[in-house]
Amino acid sequence: MKFKVFSELSYEVFSPTTFIFNIQAAKSACQTIISELLIVTPAIKFEEFTLKNSGTRFVKMEVGKGVFFTLIYEAEVEVSYTVYDEKVLLQSIPIINLDHEVLPYISPSRHCESDKLLEFATKEFGYLPNEYAKAKAIKESIFNTVEYKTSVTNSSTSACDTLLDRVGVCKDFAHLGIALCRALDIPARYFTGYAYNLNPPDFHACFEAYIGGRWLFFDPTKLAVANGLVKIANGKDASEVAVASYFGDVNCTFMKIECQPITADFTPFNSENDRIEAISYE
Amino acid sequence: MKFKVFSELSYEVFSPTTFIFNIQAAKSACQTIISELLIVTPAIKFEEFTLKNSGTRFVKMEVGKGVFFTLIYEAEVEVSYTVYDEKVLLQSIPIINLDHEVLPYISPSRHCESDKLLEFATKEFGYLPNEYAKAKAIKESIFNTVEYKTSVTNSSTSACDTLLDRVGVCKDFAHLGIALCRALDIPARYFTGYAYNLNPPDFHACFEAYIGGRWLFFDPTKLAVANGLVKIANGKDASEVAVASYFGDVNCTFMKIECQPITADFTPFNSENDRIEAISYE
Amino acid sequence: MKFKVFSELSYEVFSPTTFIFNIQAAKSACQTIISELLIVTPAIKFEEFTLKNSGTRFVKMEVGKGVFFTLIYEAEVEVSYTVYDEKVLLQSIPIINLDHEVLPYISPSRHCESDKLLEFATKEFGYLPNEYAKAKAIKESIFNTVEYKTSVTNSSTSACDTLLDRVGVCKDFAHLGIALCRALDIPARYFTGYAYNLNPPDFHACFEAYIGGRWLFFDPTKLAVANGLVKIANGKDASEVAVASYFGDVNCTFMKIECQPITADFTPFNSENDRIEAISYE
């Protein structure tokens, strides 16, 4: 499946500021960048770097006071995904047998205080027969009880807040899903990306849960088509893979995000039926 | 209905300390003190006082360093209550018509942060057809999802904590019930008292919700018999009517609480049937 | 000292809404209403009431969907105050001897979680020699470390939030002052009123601490002249004496508040000198 993704971000800069962006499509075994382009207008020197551990791609730049600039990213990306059915989904891997690199995703993180939700998660979802049933019920419960609303939450909002306030945007939905999975000893991680047909258009955030040896994709907002995503990055939560971090006094004045399949034959995957099926972007 | 109540509290005092107790049975239109006795051993001067507003009865005393003392309270109390059925329970009184003195019980308080639970309460209970159905569903939900466990919570625990932690004692159950009612604009208040047959024996805390013009009694722990209580006090929450407050360094070394009907014909009220019925202690 | 106070509030009402206002000048031994006027345009039936306990004056009204209305309050008020010097200020009254009606103001309340600040308050201010020195140091510390900024905090913000965030408006400054005083066993209460020369013009909130048997006035914002206030109400915190409470979906579209001395010889009281002096509005 080929997608064309596009993002345009404009900033007004009131003090000398370091920017760190995380908006480029990830490179992985099942995601290939066919072509990509990063343009800063007016021209400002930027540097790309990748963290050794995660492979997350960042762009950093230093911008002076009084500058007004626009960053444009455009890419054609080939994405493949796998659909797993009950042969994988109903498997349970004991913690002792988990891949070691997966273990950190059981621990709590800044926005996913799973350690505070052990009782809650156990009482609400603990009775379910397997990890897939638990993760799916968590997704459904968040969809049914949290209202999607912009401008109410901020970058300090975390899962416990959302559980009480019952309102937020995709990142808040994802954080709550991750926290509840981890509270049940299911490894879970944050997923940011470009999403086809997302309305309102924006970067998207979802979560992945590690079930039967695979990182399976869950979108508790149900705003995206499960096979319509181009991954930017995974992380423990938004604190590791924020779209834009800045150290200075700035104002974001414009934002445009797009994601379109290039292939004519794109068929949206319907994850809302009763079949036991889930998508993995690995 | 006549009850005999008894409480015995012992303290070791490590620094000069002011004690304020709130353990005496309330005096009200439907609760009469037939006889009562308050003994401090060794003899320490104490003073009884009543707050103008609430009528709450307090006892205060100053105790020196190194003192080890015991406070015993014993009373025979005549209690009457009213059982209301659907004629009252299904009534809804608009806020504008509420008795003015009831209005403060819609506001949040220290341990009942109803202002933070508007979304949660609306999403969980807002669809129910009337205030009685909401308050009863709140009681049932707390009973079903919060575990009764001592020594986990403390005097700073409040409703939002309990909603997440799902564990606590009677005061925590009551605070959560009050906060959820207020979040739905149902006035609610804290109720402390002696409870017949309570196990483990202790002072008890429940809540009252103002429905159809009456303060109706709810016990989300279901540990007490609804018509087996002798009221000590009402308040916005435990911060107003703590059983014992002290200003100093002390240790409570012993506690014994009892409540027995004196009348032979005491018939426990079964509030767990499907009838629409509730008790009011007014 | 005579003042003329004025407030004008306009609301757009999107659903049937009950409003409860608390904007009228208080009546007390040292505050007399010479004349006052309350006008609602268009004419909507309203009812005034006073809570038995506190004497707080409220106005309530029911407003239909789609209504746009304006409330105007105007009054001439005679205010007297007392200036106390060290004879009163350096006195310390043991808790056991405090007036009973003052005791509830040592307990924590919704926005003043003094129970969580015992260690903090003791470590920062506990070493000071007397209650007046502590309360004054609390006022100064808040003034020096909290930034006055509108639109950052909301009606759920409380003292612990402000202690960390270090930003807020007058109500947040007042809540923090109250919480810190109570954490040191100094009774403290919330004070709302009209303030002369307040910039930006708005209702004002300060706090009073009970020292030497008097309720002394403290303004940690230092935005008001200490003898330039007309009291609206006292309460445990803003949850008891909010300027406007509403149960419905509304938007406040306009607000104008004024407070002017009528007397020609008004001399602002300078509380910022080194003299040991404080004002009490009782």
Next chain:
Amino acid sequence: MKFKVFSELSYEVFSPTTFIFNIQAAKSACQTIISELLIVTPAIKFEEFTLKNSGTRFVKMEVGKGVFFTLIYEAEVEVSYTVYDEKVLLQSIPIINLDHEVLPYISPSRHCESDKLLEFATKEFGYLPNEYAKAKAIKESIFNTVEYKTSVTNSSTSACDTLLDRVGVCKDFAHLGIALCRALDIPARYFTGYAYNLNPPDFHACFEAYIGGRWLFFDPTKLAVANGLVKIANGKDASEVAVASYFGDVNCTFMKIECQPITADFTPFNSENDRIEAISYE
């Protein structure tokens, strides 16, 4: 400098449990394991693993219900450290020039909510002339205002809690130090290890701040000698490098930790003088 470290941990296991320990001395350019020994009694199969990213060494094992076991770790470790003076300490590296692998340590983490402490940190420490002065003032401030006390905090306690409660153990002191540094854009990380002469004997936790291109060591408890540590691991906070994690119902019944210099000529480094000097374990 050679040290002998020893730890002995005993557990009673009430349900089948996966244990993950992080108690072995780290291997790094300046820390060499001369010899080490890990013994589980009774013999239980365990597996050692190292995370790719951090190099952190873990031991995992599955233990059955009803088992009572003891884990003993013993090692001789050669540790070298560097003392930096003002040539390094007074340098400031702009964020844009920071090593990329250091950047994640500016972000908030589970127990170090630096995003909530921007205002607080800026107001308390922002005026100081350089990063070293800030980090040192943070260390001193924590030492002076937080009380060392066991059994008050737990594994959910985080920096904001400690800032208000002003009480905790070494991990809480470290989390607060890290959070305050990050709030000032100084990268900071958690350090666990064995500490010479620690009283009470336990594993120790401190923090490192990245200043002038080095990870400098700070111990806000002042309980350890700065050059008397054997590092176990670094992490964003305790959630990444907990000494013992378990998934099951267990009770720790015994704990003994020791750390002794083997070399005769060990000279404690005095970091409390006025010289501008700090130790780095890299």
